[in-house]
Amino acid sequence: MVQDQPLESAPENSSSGTSGQSETTAFGYEQVPVNEKTGRVREVFDSVAPSYDLMNDLMSMGLHRIWKRFATGLCGVRNGDQVLDLAAGTGDLTRLLARQVAPAGRVVMSDINGAMLEQGRDQLLDRGITDGISLLQTNAEFLPLADNSFDCVIIGFGLRNVTDKLAAIKEMHRVLKPGGKLLILEFSKPLAALQKPYDLYSFKILPRLGKLFAGDADSYRYLAESIRMHPDQQTLKAMMEEAGLSRCHYFNLAAGIVAVHRGYKI
Amino acid sequence: MPLPSTAIGIAEIILSRYLNAADIGPIADPLIGKRIRIELETIPGQPAISIDAMPDRNGIRLLPGEEPLDQADATIAGSPQALLMLLLNRSKTNNDQARVSGDLQLIRNLTDLFSDADFDLEAILAEWTGPRRARHLAEFVTVTGGWLKQSGDKLSRNLFDYLKYESDILVPPQQWQQLAEECQQLERRLGGLQRRLEKLEKLETPNS
């Protein structure tokens, strides 16, 4: 089912489960038919894959590295644990977690987008990291994985791109072992005082950086819009509880620009 | 009084690293899933800082103590020094003792976890609690710095960077005001720049 390289694709299913043809969903600020969003998101990440790491550093001024360390620190995983990194992209979280669960554990690095996953796989190989990592290409809403199989599931900066977020969180809950934890690292709602400069940065500067360094302003405009459309801290916590997670709590970072949500399967 | 969640998260990460460095095995079953309220009395007369410690198989998760007190299985209250002495299983002769209530066996299991740990934290921290605090505190910081350095990757450095970053964000309101004004100015300039670029694009493509 899950393989050590090369990539494996899960069966394609782009409908959200709750959707019909006529229903729409947010793709940034644009409304698109539910069954088109996954494809549109995929196009965005196909386009940004080659420059993704550079842009991450530029966009967050390097802070994403600290946010990722904070989130993986809160996973509290150990040697021997099984971890699922969803929407893993180029694998930053996978790399940090692989070290924590080595030598007996395993991290499944998974993403819907083959280009991002390939980029991630190559980077891991370049760093000599080969053991204890499996790759899986799949949509986070439909995980081709057994119930109760992971000690920890993490999704970093990925949930906002998923069409049916609640369905995805329910899937994450399903594959967690009892006692296991889910961590969601995602952009969130900053303090009111930060809102204005943050808007300026996101809508004026970010797309320009995207154009300048990645030759692609539209994808970076989508990224900024998708952040604004993502549920705020309290709403996401309520969604986690609705999906069956317990003891849910969130940790604000950088005054709420980013938040780490954590919940347990009890 | 609950602590900000970022501070709690950082404390949890540091605690995890301590427990990992001390090489403790999986946490014992009776502790797992329990909630232990810690009331940290830092400044006399001020409300205590409430933290909930919740052991799981791999370590101890910390959360701000926001839930009602009756949700806790046990409570430990006292000054940081008194709590430290309790965790290290040392009784103190003076009256600065931690107060415990609720499931006392649970607290015993917790203190056993720390006192069994194969890590000489006591030697480091005992000095801190001694009478000549200032000098010893400096020693503590140096020694802890060394320990953090030893204890693996660059996490601690990143945390300090992070704290520095957070403290930069928490600037006084006048500076916020100034930042907002500078941002507006930047916005106007960007607008101007955009219009110039559009003009240039038009000049480059006269037919369009």
Ligand SMILES: C[S@@+](CC[C@H](N)C(=O)[O-])C[C@H]1O[C@@H](n2cnc3c(N)ncnc32)[C@H](O)[C@@H]1O
């Ligand atoms: C911003 S990147 C984050 C990558 C990585 N986790 C990180 O923190 O750097 C978002 C990733 O989400 C993936 N993604 C988008 N929709 C998805 C879905 N429905 N299921 C799984 N992954 C998805 C994208 O392909 C992309 O690689």
